[in-house]
Amino acid sequence: MDPDLTELEGRLQQFIGRTIGPPVVARDCVTEAAIRQFCDVIGDRNPAYRDAESAVETRHAGVVAPPAMMQSWVLDGPPREGIEKARTEQDRLYDLLSEYGYTSALGTSSEEHYERYLRPGDKVSAETVIESVTGPKKTGLGEGWFITTRTTFRDNADAVVGWIEFRVLKFAPKQSVARESEQPATRDPERPSRIKPPMARDNAWWWQAVEKGRLPIQRCAQCGQLRHPPRPMCDACGSVEFDSIDACGRGSVHSFTVVEHPQFPGYEYPIIVVLIDLAEGERIVSNLIDCAPDDCRIGMPVEVVFETGEDGMVLPLFRPAEASS
Amino acid sequence: MADSLKNKASIVGIGTTPFTKNSGVSELSLACQAVRAAIDEAGLKPSDVDGLVTFLLDSSDEIEVARSTGIGDLTFFSQVNYGGGAAVGLIHQAAMAIATGSAKYVVVYRAMNGRSGHRMGQGVSGQVVTSDLIHWSWYTPFGLLTPASWIAMSAQRYMHEYGATRDHLATVALTQRDHAQANPNATTRGRTLSREEYFSARMVSRPLGLYDCCQETDGGCALVITSPERARDLASKPAQIRAVSQASFEGQEQMTSFYRPDIARLPEMEMAARAVYTQAGLGPEDIDAACLYDAFTIEVLMQLESFGFCGVGEAKDFIVDGALTLGGRLPNNTHGGLLSEGYIHGLNNIAEGVRLVRGTSCNQPERADHVLVSSGVGVPTGAMILGCAE
Ligand SMILES: [Zn+2]
Numbered sequence: 063m064d065p066d067l068t069e070l071e072g073r074l075q076q077f078i079g080r081t082i083g084p085p086v087v088a089r090d091c092v093t094e095a096a097i098r099q100f101c102d103v104i105g106d107r108n109p110a111y112r113d114a115e116s117a118v119e120t121r122h123a124g125v126v127a128p129p130a131m132m133q134s135w136v137l138d139g140p141p142r143e144g145i146e147k148a149r150t151e152q153d154r155l156y157d158l159l160s161e162y163g164y165t166s167a168l169g170t171s172s173e174e175h176y177e178r179y180l181r182p183g184d185k186v187s188a189e190t191v192i193e194s195v196t197g198p199k200k201t202g203l204g205e206g207w208f209i210t211t212r213t214t215f216r217d218n219a220d221a222v223v224g225w226i227e228f229r230v231l232k233f234a235p236k237q238s239v240a241r242e243s244e245q246p247a248t249r250d251p252e253r254p255s256r257i258k259p260p261m262a263r264d265n266a267w268w269w270q271a272v273e274k275g276r277l278p279i280q281r282c283a284q285c286g287q288l289r290h291p292p293r294p295m296c297d298a299c300g301s302v303e304f305d306s307i308d309a310c311g312r313g314s315v316h317s318f319t320v321v322e323h324p325q326f327p328g329y330e331y332p333i334i335v336v337l338i339d340l341a342e343g344e345r346i347v348s349n350l351i352d353c354a355p356d357d358c359r360i361g362m363p364v365e366v367v368f369e370t371g372e373d374g375m376v377l378p379l380f381r382p383a384e385a386s387s
Numbered sequence: 388m389a390d391s392l393k394n395k396a397s398i399v400g401i402g403t404t405p406f407t408k409n410s411g412v413s414e415l416s417l418a419c420q421a422v423r424a425a426i427d428e429a430g431l432k433p434s435d436v437d438g439l440v441t442f443l444l445d446s447s448d449e450i451e452v453a454r455s456t457g458i459g460d461l462t463f464f465s466q467v468n469y470g471g472g473a474a475v476g477l478i479h480q481a482a483m484a485i486a487t488g489s490a491k492y493v494v495v496y497r498a499m500n501g502r503s504g505h506r507m508g509q510g511v512s513g514q515v516v517t518s519d520l521i522h523w524s525w526y527t528p529f530g531l532l533t534p535a536s537w538i539a540m541s542a543q544r545y546m547h548e549y550g551a552t553r554d555h556l557a558t559v560a561l562t563q564r565d566h567a568q569a570n571p572n573a574t575t576r577g578r579t580l581s582r583e584e585y586f587s588a589r590m591v592s593r594p595l596g597l598y599d600c601c602q603e604t605d606g607g608c609a610l611v612i613t614s615p616e617r618a619r620d621l622a623s624k625p626a627q628i629r630a631v632s633q634a635s636f637e638g639q640e641q642m643t644s645f646y647r648p649d650i651a652r653l654p655e656m657e658m659a660a661r662a663v664y665t666q667a668g669l670g671p672e673d674i675d676a677a678c679l680y681d682a683f684t685i686e687v688l689m690q691l692e693s694f695g696f697c698g699v700g701e702a703k704d705f706i707v708d709g710a711l712t713l714g715g716r717l718p719n720n721t722h723g724g725l726l727s728e729g730y731i732h733g734l735n736n737i738a739e740g741v742r743l744v745r746g747t748s749c750n751q752p753e754r755a756d757h758v759l760v761s762s763g764v765g766v767p768t769g770a771m772i773l774g775c776a777e
Pocket residue numbers: 282283284285286287296297298299300301
């Protein structure tokens with residue numbers, strides 16, 4: 063590996079797991095007035111947020127704050143003259159990457175989780191931890207690093223009320239990577255990539271887990287039935303609550319096709335597309351790699367491998383495996 | 388309720404445009420030409436028509452067609468989803484509208500520049516995040532992008548389980564190509580196909596090769612449906628709808644129902660078979676000829692089993708000795724079908740079903756009292772049985 067890159071990697075490792083600074087404590091307690099102003103601005107008419115009298119009738123038995131407000135309680139005020147904002151570990155991490163040519167930043171995803179509604183009188187604090195720094199990955203924008211931070215929100219009693227996981231791509235805009243040893247590897251922005259899934263509520267969580275090297279199978283939180291591909295409701299019991307298990311990654315070929323024509327830009331042909339019987343009993347469509355098209359057989363044992371395409375997308379692929387005993 | 392649509396409606400007019408590789412006109416123009424031709428053939432005036440039904444995938448809306456053809460007022464209009472699975476659904480909609488009195492004369496149509504315009508084989512993509520787009524996205528990153536590749540997954544498993552080979556697929560392709568040679572409107576007329584050519588052609592998505600796939604076609608097709616009573620007053624011999632039903636089976640996906648225990652069968656087609664046989668009071672032994680949906684050769688084999696013409700896994704034995712040819716047990720797609728006449732999304736197969744009942748097919752078998760027609764395979768679909776007026 064490029065010595066510069068090895069050095070950078072070593073320095074980046076030191077940030078992982080660190081809190082970016084002392085917890086940020088809200089300047090004010092949660093108040094009915096602030097909730098109402100927020101709702102006025104975004105046009106939310108839910109009486110549970112706006113109106114003390116009718117809020118008593120709701121299951122909250124009083125006014126609560128919309129979950130989406132969580133972050134707003136701890137936002138910095140406008141900058142004040144003469145007062146320098148304290149630099150955080152996150153700022154230092156960004157500076158380090160900028161030094162190596164990864165000068166631009168783009169928020170790529172955020173995931174929110176709420177433990178409970180905030181009520182008037184709560185005073186929120188937030189602590190942010192750098193969860194992971196992964197890369198370098200080649201993306202459509204240029205080569206970059208994915209930085210994942212998790213901000214945990216707590217109440218006055220230090221109980222967790224929710225968290226937000228935020229992912230940022232810190233990248234070198236095309237043509238400006240500081241390292242010169244590897245120029246041709248930078249992806250041509252005009253070069254088409256495979257057709258990627260749209261990220262939406264019902265499927266994004268699955269791809270995010272895949273990006274972390276997991277092969278999740280959706281599981282109904284109520285009756286435990288597994289289902290793939292993910293869908294928002296359990297067809298067995300009607301529950302919309304779900305979690306997932308991680309598949310062990312082993313399975314066998316139920317059927318396959320070798321796609322040869324027509325050939326679409328962004329794919330390399332021939333492609334072996336396989337329908338896998340996973341050990342857990344669910345089926346999944348993927349590609350078989352490290353196998354000649356003529357050698358693919360129904361019933362053949364396979365195992366998952368995670369591959370990052372040159373477009374930056376992580377895909378769970380399969381390769382031939384030893385028959386499991 | 389099972390026989391509620393039995394003999395409640397008849398098909399009384401067929402209209403088609405020429406089927407070509409480059410129509411040189413818009414899809415709306417094709418739609419209007421086909422619709423006018425169907426109305427003329429039925430001996431009606433455009434203003435007699437008060438219902439229009441088409442495919443959800445069709446680019447020509449009902450009101451555009453009504454306006455351009457002089458149909459004018461409509462009391463019934465509808466579009467049916469799921470690609471080629473919609474074909475029989477159109478007839479189902481029309482028959483219900485006729486049976487309930489919602490409309491007196493319904494025209495169903497499909498017009499597409501399937502070769503010169505948007506080609507079905509060019510894969511799925513999209514901008515708006517719908518449940519349908521998420522569905523496709525479980526396949527697109529892995530290069531499973533085309534109808535041939537979707538059906539190939541079932542084909543491979545089917546052939547593995549039952550020992551059918553490409554030689555059997557070739558028999559389907561060759562039989563229908565032969566049929567098309569007598570059809571003046573077939574896009575493959577004058578281009579015969581030998582077994583050798585079949586095997587030397589390039590593979591598309593194994594085990595399917597070039598000649599396992601239907602034609603890409605520019606053209607339009609339309610049919611007129613009315614009540615059996617009104618049909619009596621019209622010029623042409625009506626084809627009465629003995630039974631019609633749509634079918635979507637548990638675990639249904641569009642072309643990718645890979646998660647059912649057995650992917651080597653077509654449970655939605657078996658469901659359609661049960662429905663139409665019950666409704667018509669007929670069984671497979673009563674069917675004289677068929678137009679089984681044939682976007683791909685393998686689909687014909689699988690449907691022979693779905694509709695009970697042979698046992699599960701036995702289609703490969705059923706088709707030897709020319710069972711699907713003019714003198715065989717079940718003359719199938721006597722016009723050449725989607726494989727060799729043209730691909731107007733299966734509506735042209737229904738048109739052939741009508742011709743068979745009328746006795747006007749370019750390859751008319753001796754007997755065609757009951758003709759079975761199915762729509763799209765691997766999608767929510769349907770089937771119908773046509774017969775002579777009673
Ligand atoms: Zn459940």
